[in-house]
Amino acid sequence: xxxxxxxxxxxxxxxxxxxxxxxxxxxxxxxxxxxxxxxxxxxxxxxxxxxxxxxxxxxxxxxxxxxxxxxxxxxxxxxxxxxxxxxxxxxxxxxxxxxxxxxxxxxxxxxxxxxxxxxxxxxxxxxxxxxxxxxxxxxxxxxxxxxxxxxxxxxxxxxxxxxxxxxxxxxxxxxxxxxxxxxxxxxxxxxxxxxxxxxxxxxxxxxxxxxxxxxxxxxxxxxxxxxxxxxxxxxxxxxxxxxxxxxxxxxxxxxxxxxxxxxxxxxxxxxxxxxxxxxxxxxxxxxxxxxxxxxxxxxxxxxxxxxxxxxxxxxxxxxxxxxxxxxxxxxxxxxxxxxxxxxxxxxxxxxxxxxxxxxxxxxxxxxxxxxxxxxxxxxxxxxxxxxxxxxxxxxxxxxxxxxxxxxxxxxxxxxxxxxxxxxxxxxxxxxxxxxxxxxxxxxxxxxxxxxxxxxxxxxxxxxxxxxxxxxxxxxxxxxxxxxxxxxxxxxxxxxxxxxxxxxxxxxxxxxxxxxxxxxxxxxxxxxxxxxxxxxxxxxxxxxxxxxxxxxxxxxxxxxxxxxxxxxxxxxxxxxxxxxxxxxxxxxxxxxxxxxxxxxxxxxxxxxxxxxxxxxxxxxxxxxxxxxxxxxxxxxxxxxxxxxxxxxxxxxxx
Numbered sequence: 001x002x003x004x005x006x007x008x009x010x011x012x013x014x015x016x017x018x019x020x021x022x023x024x025x026x027x028x029x030x031x032x033x034x035x036x037x038x039x040x041x042x043x044x045x046x047x048x049x050x051x052x053x054x055x056x057x058x059x060x061x062x063x064x065x066x067x068x069x070x071x072x073x074x075x076x077x078x079x080x081x082x083x084x085x086x087x088x089x090x091x092x093x094x095x096x097x098x099x100x101x102x103x104x105x106x107x108x109x110x111x112x113x114x115x116x117x118x119x120x121x122x123x124x125x126x127x128x129x130x131x132x133x134x135x136x137x138x139x140x141x142x143x144x145x146x147x148x149x150x151x152x153x154x155x156x157x158x159x160x161x162x163x164x165x166x167x168x169x170x171x172x173x174x175x176x177x178x179x180x181x182x183x184x185x186x187x188x189x190x191x192x193x194x195x196x197x198x199x200x201x202x203x204x205x206x207x208x209x210x211x212x213x214x215x216x217x218x219x220x221x222x223x224x225x226x227x228x229x230x231x232x233x234x235x236x237x238x239x240x241x242x243x244x245x246x247x248x249x250x251x252x253x254x255x256x257x258x259x260x261x262x263x264x265x266x267x268x269x270x271x272x273x274x275x276x277x278x279x280x281x282x283x284x285x286x287x288x289x290x291x292x293x294x295x296x297x298x299x300x301x302x303x304x305x306x307x308x309x310x311x312x313x314x315x316x317x318x319x320x321x322x323x324x325x326x327x328x329x330x331x332x333x334x335x336x337x338x339x340x341x342x343x344x345x346x347x348x349x350x351x352x353x354x355x356x357x358x359x360x361x362x363x364x365x366x367x368x369x370x371x372x373x374x375x376x377x378x379x380x381x382x383x384x385x386x387x388x389x390x391x392x393x394x395x396x397x398x399x400x401x402x403x404x405x406x407x408x409x410x411x412x413x414x415x416x417x418x419x420x421x422x423x424x425x426x427x428x429x430x431x432x433x434x435x436x437x438x439x440x441x442x443x444x445x446x447x448x449x450x451x452x453x454x455x456x457x458x459x460x461x462x463x464x465x466x467x468x469x470x471x472x473x474x475x476x477x478x479x480x481x482x483x484x485x486x487x488x489x490x491x492x493x494x495x496x497x498x499x500x501x502x503x504x505x506x507x508x509x510x511x512x513x514x515x516x517x518x519x520x521x522x523x524x525x526x527x528x529x530x531x532x533x534x535x536x537x538x539x540x541x542x543x544x545x546x547x548x549x550x551x552x553x554x555x556x557x558x559x560x561x562x563x564x565x566x567x568x569x570x571x572x573x574x575x576x577x578x579x580x581x582x583x584x585x586x587x588x589x590x591x592x593x594x595x596x597x598x599x600x601x602x603x604x605x606x607x608x609x610x611x612x613x614x615x616x617x618x619x620x621x622x623x624x625x626x627x628x629x630x631x632x633x634x635x636x637x638x639x640x641x642x643x644x645x646x647x648x649x650x651x652x653x
Contacts, residue, residue, distance in 0.1 A: 006069040008256060009041040010034050011062045015050040015078035015092045022194040022203030026077035026129060029204065029212045034073065037215065037256055041065070050078070051093040052103040059113045063120070071123040071256050074114065077205050080130030080192075086162055089130065102162035108169035114180055122179040123258050129185045129205040130192055181225055182248040183211065193241050207245050210235035215255065226251040226590045227266060231297070231367035238366065244586065246540055251590060265401075265455075266369040267591060269294060276320060278370050280587045280630050281330025282469055285402070285458050290322045291373040292332065296365045319373070327629025328469040328583075332370075372401040379454040380406035385417025389438060393417075396447050402454045403447070412457055413450060422446050424453065430574070432529050433567050452594050453529040459592055460525040460577045464633045471631040473514035475544070475582045479637050481506045482559065485646055498639040500576055501646035505559040506637075508580050512544040512553050519543055521581045521589050522557060527574035527641040528565045530594040534578075540586040564643050573640035583632035 012030055016023035027044050034042055045058050059074070066072055079090035081104065088104030097103040110126075117124050185192035185207035196202060197209040210232045214220060220228060229247040236243050252260045267278050267286075276294060278286060286292070296316040323333035381403055383390050393415065397405045413432070416423045421435040422442065432453055436442055464470065480490040481498065482505045493506060500506075510520045519541030522534040535542055535557070545552045564570060581589075 006071065007041055007067065008034075008037070008039040008071040008073075009062065009066060010039050010043065010073035010075065011058050012042065012044045012073075012075045013050050013055055013058065013077070014044070014046040015055075015076075015090060015094075016046065017090055017092060017094060018079055020078065020194060020203075022205060023077045025202060025204040026194075026208040027075075029208060030075055030077075030127075033212045033215045037221070039071075039073070039256075046092075048092060050091055052091040052105055053093075055089075055091055055105050056109075059110075063113060063116045066117060066120050068120060069123075070121050071125075072117055072121060073125045073127065073256065074110075074117075075127040075129075077129040077208060080128070083159060086159060088162065089128075097159070097161075099160045102159050102165070104159065104162050106162060106165060106169070109165070112169060118179045123256070124179055125181040125183065125256060127183040127211070129207045180249045181251060181253060183225070183229070184246050184248065186243040186245065192243060195239065195241070197239060206236055206239050206241050207232070207243065210239075210245070220255060222254065222261075224252050224254055224261065227367075227369075228255065230266075230268070230369065230588075234364070234366035234368070244540060246538075246588070247590075248536055248539060251536075251539070252593075265372055265591060267292070267372065268588065269364065269368045269370045271364050276332040276334070276370075277326075278322075278330040278332065280328055280589075281322065282325060282328040282465060283462070283581075283587075283589070283632070284330075284372075284591060285375055285377050286322050286325075286330040286372070287376045288322050288325060290330075290375045291335075292320050292322070292370040293373055294318045294320055294332070294334075294370050295368065297367045320370070326468065327631050328465065329629050375401055377458060378402055378404045379412035379450075379457055380404050380410060381450055382406055382411050382414045383417070384414055385438075387417075389440060389443070390417055392440065392443055393446060396443055397450075400447060400451055402458070403450055413453060415446065415450070424449060426529075430571050431569050434569065452531075455592070456525045456529040456531045456594065459523060459531045459579070460575070462523075462579055462581070462634050463636070468629070469631055471518075471582060471584055471633045473512075473516055473518055473582075473584060475518055475520075475633070476511040476513060477580050477582070477635040478509040478511075479506060479578065479580070479635075480509070493637055493639070495636065496638050498637060499573075500562050500639045500641045502562060502564050502641075502643060503645045504562045506562075506578070507557050507559050508578070509554065509556040510542075510544055510580065510582065513547050515546050515548075516584065517543055517546055519583050519586055520555075521583075522560075523579040523581060523589070523592060524560070525575075525577040525579075526565070527572070527576050528568045530565075531592055533589055533593045534560055536590075536593075539588045539590045541583065541589075543586075562641055564641075570643040572643050574643075576639045576641040578637040578639070580635040581632055582635070583630060585630060587630060 010030075012027045012034075014023040014027035024046055027046055031042055031044055043058060043062070045054055048054060049058070062072065062074070076089055081088055081090055086104075087107040089107075089110070091103055091105055094103045114124060114126060185205070192205065192207055194203045194205045197204060197206055213235060214228050214231045225247040229245060229251070232245050236245055250260070254261065267284050268280065270277050270279055278284065278292070294317065296318070319335045320332040321335060322330045324331045379402060381397055383393050383397070383405065394405045397403050411427065413427075414425045414429075416425055417438050420438050422438040423435040424432045424446070426432055433449065436446060436449070479493040479495070481493045481500075483489060483491050485503060485505070490507065508522055510518075512518050520535075521541050524532045524534045526532065533539060542555055543552065544555055547553060562576065568574075
């Protein structure tokens, strides 16, 4: 399966402290699930082995024993804390801390360990079931005794030594840590909980229970993290917990591997006021009268099968049309399915009479999503060639929801079939990528490339909406480029016509001038046509606190470097687009990014923070999914990238 001699290794750490009672169960459950996924070296550390020294030793030994090509998991269950800028996990012996011996395991120390691991193997997954909301351990309001917060910040624990260690580990220009899939239990400054997730089963981490349940399904091995995390999130939501689990880093990978597969374009789906809604549908290219297919899974591992359901049931699918746009959200109207059993006289909305009754509840089956079938915003492709391959490619284009065959007009791309190769050309007749082989077995690869490029072209055209979807709140946005290169001197970027050279760096700053919290994302459509969520360490958005708050009212990304991908001919200039999107609630924008295998990226490391921030800032702020309408604005830089470094002393425009 893997193609090389490798071992799957895991270190599972469970620090059951300050009132938690389900941590050991978390470790046992993860041990069992990872064993089913082929892990043969699983090292569990609880009680005294989860002390500060025990955690340090366990991770040092993992680094020592890991070999090139191995798959590695680092898992922690317990309390997490944040004191000012000091972020740390809470080991078993945390309460033995002294001013000269702080026993919190710093995020910076975790960063250093993971950096070592990624130098050995690219297959690293970090799972944290904890939070750092900064409050003392307490019962959650509303239902005493059921929920328990997994965060703690004891005021009487001295942390002088922790501050000194953090300062010593900080490196101004430390390289980013790539290749790490980050699975987080909750949002930044939010809360992770443990609870009795099943009657009589005892407490355990709500996130761990949901994650283990999803991974224990037969389909899990063939579904990427980005899709699995939506099912985890839905299961957590069904426990009535205000958590937002997320997957950062290269979340398009299949679990515990480096493999990435092209997946259908899964759009989020919620039930709101008795209607099916695609939140953020405008961002995903939906408009009135577009068609989608809603998919309702039936593989909930927590549901016991009945005698009438001896095996795994197939998913239910229902066709729907975008009826209206409310804010940036698409409200769907289901279409009647042909055949017997359709009751046109039903009191249900048009076309919904034949749907299973359970789909009218407020909570959809975990992992429900929508697939675009036919959209108004299609990209036209001309196939320049003759013969059976050209005809087959034209037929395949007719089945793609965002593509259409054409001979003239506003062409998006041309597929040139010559001498056994297929070259996809852009509007300027420049090849998007290096040529592909032209034979029947490559049709899916060619259309997959076209769909990926069409997604990028659609994202490139994003602009601020007018009308109800427009964000009214005020935010100041600033794009800057470093000039001269590596000088630390930054100047404003031109919004149109800026020339970018290989090796240039830019950054984005957002300041919230409104009285409400806002979220922002940076989307890049690179010179290769690929789309990247540059803020991929927080797919749900970076939170910016309201004007007048004590912290985080302004946030600046780490510098993003322009590189020329190895599979793009060095011909130019090429268009480089940077979108800063500001919205009023969290939204997972991973669906906008390029899918399938990537040989290189359009930025050196798409993540904006070193793992020191990436791991911890995956714990993002709480919002209720499926609440108010989504409103947003888009701020854009349209630049031209050249395939050479900026000359020393060259005049800056």
